[in-house]
Amino acid sequence: MSVLNLAQAINQALMQEMEKDESVIVLGEDVGTDGGVFRVTEGLWKKFGGERVIDTPLAESAICGVSIGLAINGMKPVGEIQFDGFSLPCIDQLYSHAARMRNRTRGRLTVPMVLRIPYSGGTRALEHHSESPETLFVHIPGLKVVVPSTPYNAKGLLISSIRDPDPVIFMEPKRVYHAIKEEVPNESYELQIGKARIIQEGTDVTVITWGAMLKVVREAVEQLSEKYSVEIVDMQTLSPMDEETFIKSVQKTGRAVVVQEAPKTCGVAAEIVSRVNEKILTSLEAPVQRVTGWDTTMPLPKLEEYYLPNPNRIGKAIETVMNF
Amino acid sequence: MSKKVSTSSKMIQILDENGELHGEIPKELNNEQIKKIYETMILTRAFDQTALALQREGRMLTYASTFGQEAQVAAAFALEKDDWFVPSFREHGVFFARGYPISQYMLYWVGDGRGMQIPKDINCTPISVPVSTQILHGVGIAWAMKLQKKKNVVEIFFGDGATSKGDFHEGLNWAGVFKVPCVFICQNNQWAISVPRSKQTASETIAQKANAYGFEGVQVDGNDVFALYKVVKDAIDKARSDKGPTLIEMFTYRLSDHTTADDAKKYRDEKEVEVWKKKDPIDRLKKFLLKKKLLTEDENKKIWEQAQATVDAAVKEEESMSPMKSEDIFTNMYAEIPENLKEQIEEAKRVSP
Ligand SMILES: Cc1ncc(C[n+]2csc(CCOP(=O)(O)OP(=O)(O)O)c2C)c(N)n1
Ligand SMILES: [Mg+2]
Numbered sequence: 247m248s249v250l251n252l253a254q255a256i257n258q259a260l261m262q263e264m265e266k267d268e269s270v271i272v273l274g275e276d277v278g279t280d281g282g283v284f285r286v287t288e289g290l291w292k293k294f295g296g297e298r299v300i301d302t303p304l305a306e307s308a309i310c311g312v313s314i315g316l317a318i319n320g321m322k323p324v325g326e327i328q329f330d331g332f333s334l335p336c337i338d339q340l341y342s343h344a345a346r347m348r349n350r351t352r353g354r355l356t357v358p359m360v361l362r363i364p365y366s367g368g369t370r371a372l373e374h375h376s377e378s379p380e381t382l383f384v385h386i387p388g389l390k391v392v393v394p395s396t397p398y399n400a401k402g403l404l405i406s407s408i409r410d411p412d413p414v415i416f417m418e419p420k421r422v423y424h425a426i427k428e429e430v431p432n433e434s435y436e437l438q439i440g441k442a443r444i445i446q447e448g449t450d451v452t453v454i455t456w457g458a459m460l461k462v463v464r465e466a467v468e469q470l471s472e473k474y475s476v477e478i479v480d481m482q483t484l485s486p487m488d489e490e491t492f493i494k495s496v497q498k499t500g501r502a503v504v505v506q507e508a509p510k511t512c513g514v515a516a517e518i519v520s521r522v523n524e525k526i527l528t529s530l531e532a533p534v535q536r537v538t539g540w541d542t543t544m545p546l547p548k549l550e551e552y553y554l555p556n557p558n559r560i561g562k563a564i565e566t567v568m569n570f
Numbered sequence: 571m572s573k574k575v576s577t578s579s580k581m582i583q584i585l586d587e588n589g590e591l592h593g594e595i596p597k598e599l600n601n602e603q604i605k606k607i608y609e610t611m612i613l614t615r616a617f618d619q620t621a622l623a624l625q626r627e628g629r630m631l632t633y634a635s636t637f638g639q640e641a642q643v644a645a646a647f648a649l650e651k652d653d654w655f656v657p658s659f660r661e662h663g664v665f666f667a668r669g670y671p672i673s674q675y676m677l678y679w680v681g682d683g684r685g686m687q688i689p690k691d692i693n694c695t696p697i698s699v700p701v702s703t704q705i706l707h708g709v710g711i712a713w714a715m716k717l718q719k720k721k722n723v724v725e726i727f728f729g730d731g732a733t734s735k736g737d738f739h740e741g742l743n744w745a746g747v748f749k750v751p752c753v754f755i756c757q758n759n760q761w762a763i764s765v766p767r768s769k770q771t772a773s774e775t776i777a778q779k780a781n782a783y784g785f786e787g788v789q790v791d792g793n794d795v796f797a798l799y800k801v802v803k804d805a806i807d808k809a810r811s812d813k814g815p816t817l818i819e820m821f822t823y824r825l826s827d828h829t830t831a832d833d834a835k836k837y838r839d840e841k842e843v844e845v846w847k848k849k850d851p852i853d854r855l856k857k858f859l860l861k862k863k864l865l866t867e868d869e870n871k872k873i874w875e876q877a878q879a880t881v882d883a884a885v886k887e888e889e890s891m892s893p894m895k896s897e898d899i900f901t902n903m904y905a906e907i908p909e910n911l912k913e914q915i916e917e918a919k920r921v922s923p
Contacts, residue, residue, distance in 0.1 A: 275762075275763065275765065276763045276764045276765065278764075279764055279836070279837040280763065280764035280836055280837050281836070283763070283831070283832075301764065301765050301769060303731075303734035303765070303769070303770050303771065304701055304702075304731035304732065304734045304735060304762050304765070304770065305734045305735050305736070306735075307735075307736055308734075308736075331699070331700060332700055332701075335735075335736070370631060370681065371631070371632065372631060372632050372659075372699055373697075373699045374699045374700055375699075510914070511910070540899065540900065540911075540914050540918065541903075541910060541911060541914060542899045542900055542903055542911075543899075543903065545683065545899045546678075546681040546682060546683045546685075547631055547681030548680070548681040548682045548683070548893065548894060549683070549894060549896060549898070549899050550681075552896040552899060552918070552922050553899060556922075558921065558922075559921045559922065562920075562921050
C-alpha cells in the first residue's frame with residue numbers, strides 16, 4: 247500500500263499496464279516531455295520513450311479517430327484529451343465509429359481504446375476548462391463511461407478500462423486530482439466496470455452521485471450525520487449503469503437524492519430517477535430530488551461557486567425528502 | 571481554371587534586430603503612427619508584466635502572457651475603423667490597439683463574464699479558448715461582408731498549434747473557394763505548450779500551406795513591425811478589393827511560459843529563449859527610433875511610466891467594480907428567459923450560498 251493522490255494513482259495504473267502489455271501506448275497533447283498539464287503522465291516518457299508516450303499535434307478529433315484505427319489494428323491506445331471542453335470534436339468519431347464498429351462489422355472489428363478526459367469545475371480555471379459533459383458520452387450506445395472518484399477506484403478502474411475489449415471514456419475529476427489522498431495497493435488490480443459502490447451505509451435516505459461530486463456529497467452528509475442515517479452510492483460507471491445497487495439501496499431507504507455537476511436537463515441524474523420510478527415507485531416515501539448544475543453555460547470563475555452543487559444545496563435536498 | 575499561386579519561401583524582413591532597415595518603411599506609416607505603434611507595444615508589455623505580478627498574488631486567473639509577441643500590434647494598426655478582428659487568446663496587444671478598455675479586458679482574466687461584453691464600437695469576437703475554432707467564425711464574418719457587398723475585412727488570429735486542427739483546413743479551404751475577404755494571421759511562436767513547431771507539422775513553413783488552398787502565403791519576421799505591417803496591409807488591400815484571402819505566418823517567439831500554470835523549463839532549452847530575447851520587437855524598434863532621433867532615452871522613460879500608470883489605473887478600476895450579480899449566470903442564455911430557467915433562478919435564490 248502507498249498513500250497516493252488521484253493523479254498519482256492514475257499514473258501508476260498507466261505505468262503498470264504499459265509494463266505489462268507492450269501494445270498499450272499513451273498519446274495526447276503535452277503528455278510526453280511535459281508529463282501532462284496535470285502531471286498525470288509524468289515519468290512515462292522517460293521510462294517508455296517517445297514511441298509509446300506520444301506528444302501529438304494539437305488535434306482532438308485525430309487523437310480520438312487515430313486511436314480508433316490503432317485499436318482496430320492491435321494496439322491499446324490510451325488517448326488523453328487535455329480538458330473536458332476540448333473533447334467535443336471527438337463526438338463525431340465516437341458516435342459514428344468507435345461506438346458502433348463492433349456492431350457494424352458483426353464483431354469482426356473492435357475498438358479497445360481508452361479516452362481519458364479530465365473534467366469538472368471548481369478549479370478557478372479559464373473558460374472551457376470546467377465542463378461536465380458525461381451525458382453526451384453516456385447517450386452514445388456502444389461506449390462505456392467510467393468516472394472514478396478517489397485514488398483507489400481510479401487506479402483499478404483505469405486498469406480495467408485498458409483491458410476492456412470496448413471503447414471506454416474515462417472521465418477524471420480534475421478538481422480532486424491532487425485534493426484526495428488514499429491508500430492504494432502497490433500491485434496491479436482491476437475493479438469491475440459497470441459496478442457501483444456503497445461508500446457508507448445508511449437507512450434514512452440514499453444519496454447517489456459520481457466523480458467530483460462525491461467529495462462534496464460526503465461533506466454534506468457529514469454535516470447531517472447526527473440527524474440522519476444516509477447511504478451514499480458512488481456510481482463509478484455511468485454506462486453501463488449498475489441499476490441493481492442503487493435500486494436496492496433506494497428500496498431500503500425509500501428516499502433518494504441524486505447529485506450531479508452537469509446541467510440539469512437530460513443529465514444522468516434524470517436517467518437514475520427514471521429507473522427508480524420504473525422499478526420501485528411504490529417504495530418511495532418522497533419524490534426523488536436532484537441537485538445539479540443549472541441549465542446555463544458554465545460560468546467564469548467569479549460565479550462558478552454559484553453554479554456548482556455545494557453541501558448546503560445537497561443538505562437542503564436531503565431535508566426536502568426527509569420532510570416530505 | 572487552374573492558376574498558380576506563389577508562396578515566397580523567404581521570410582520578409584524590413585527592420586533587423588539591430589534596428590537597421592533592409593527595405594522601405596511602409597508608406598502608410600508616418601512618424602506619428604510609428605510612435606503610436608511603439609507606445610501600444612509598451613502598453614501591452616506593461617499590461618503583461620502587471621498581469622503576471624497580479625497572478626502571483628492571486629488577483630488574476632491563469633494568464634497567457636504575450637511577452638515577445640507585441641509586434642502583433644502592428645497588424646491591428648493596418649485595420650480600418652469598421653474592420654473586424656477574430657482573436658485567439660494571446661492577442662492582448664491587438665485588443666488594446668483597437669481601443670478595447672484595459673480595465674474591461676482585465677475583467678475577463680479575473681473570471682468576470684462582463685470582460686467580453688464587447689464595446690459597441692469595436693468589431694471583434696470574444697477571446698476563443700478552444701484552439702482553432704474561431705478561424706471558421708472569422709471566415710463567416712468575412713463572407714457575410716462579401717455577401718452584403720460591404721468593403722470591410724477580417725483579421726483572424728491563431729497560433730502554430732492551431733494549424734493542426736481540422737478547423738484550420740476547413741476555414742482556409744472555404745475562404746479560398748469563396749474568395750472571402752479575410753487575412754489569416756498565424757502567430758507562430760514556435761511552441762504549443764510543450765510541443766515545438768517541428769512536431770506540429772512536417773511542412774517546412776506554415777505559410778506554404780496556403781498553396782494548397784489556392785491563395786498566397788507569406789512568412790514574415792513577426793518581431794519586425796514594419797514588415798508585419800506591410801504584409802498585413804497588402805493582404806488587407808487585396809481582400810478589400812475582392813481578390814481573396816492571404817495566410818500570413820508571423821514568425822515570432824513565446825518568451826514566457828505557455829501560461830502561469832506552465833513551467834517551460836521542463837521541456838525547452840533556456841538557450842533558445844536567450845537567442846530570441848535578442849530579437850525582441852520592442853528593443854528593435856527602440857533602437858531604430860533612437861538612431862533616427864525620433865525618440866530620446868528620456869522620452870522613452872516617460873512612455874514606459876505613462877504605460878504603467880495607464881495599466882495601474884485600469885487595475886484599480888477593475889478591482890473597484892461592483893461584483894456581478896449571481897443571477898447574471900441565467901441572463902443572456904436566450905433573448906427571452908424560458909420558464910424552466912425562471913424556475914431555476916428562484917430555486918437558486920433559495921438554495922445557493
Ligand atoms: C482545442 C483545444 N485543445 C487544447 C487546448 C489546450 N491548449 C490551450 S493553448 C494550447 C496550445 C496552443 O498552441 P498555439 O496554437 O501554438 O498557440 P499559443 O499558445 O502558442 O499562442 C493548448 C493545447 C485548447 N485550448 N483547445
Ligand atoms: Mg504557439
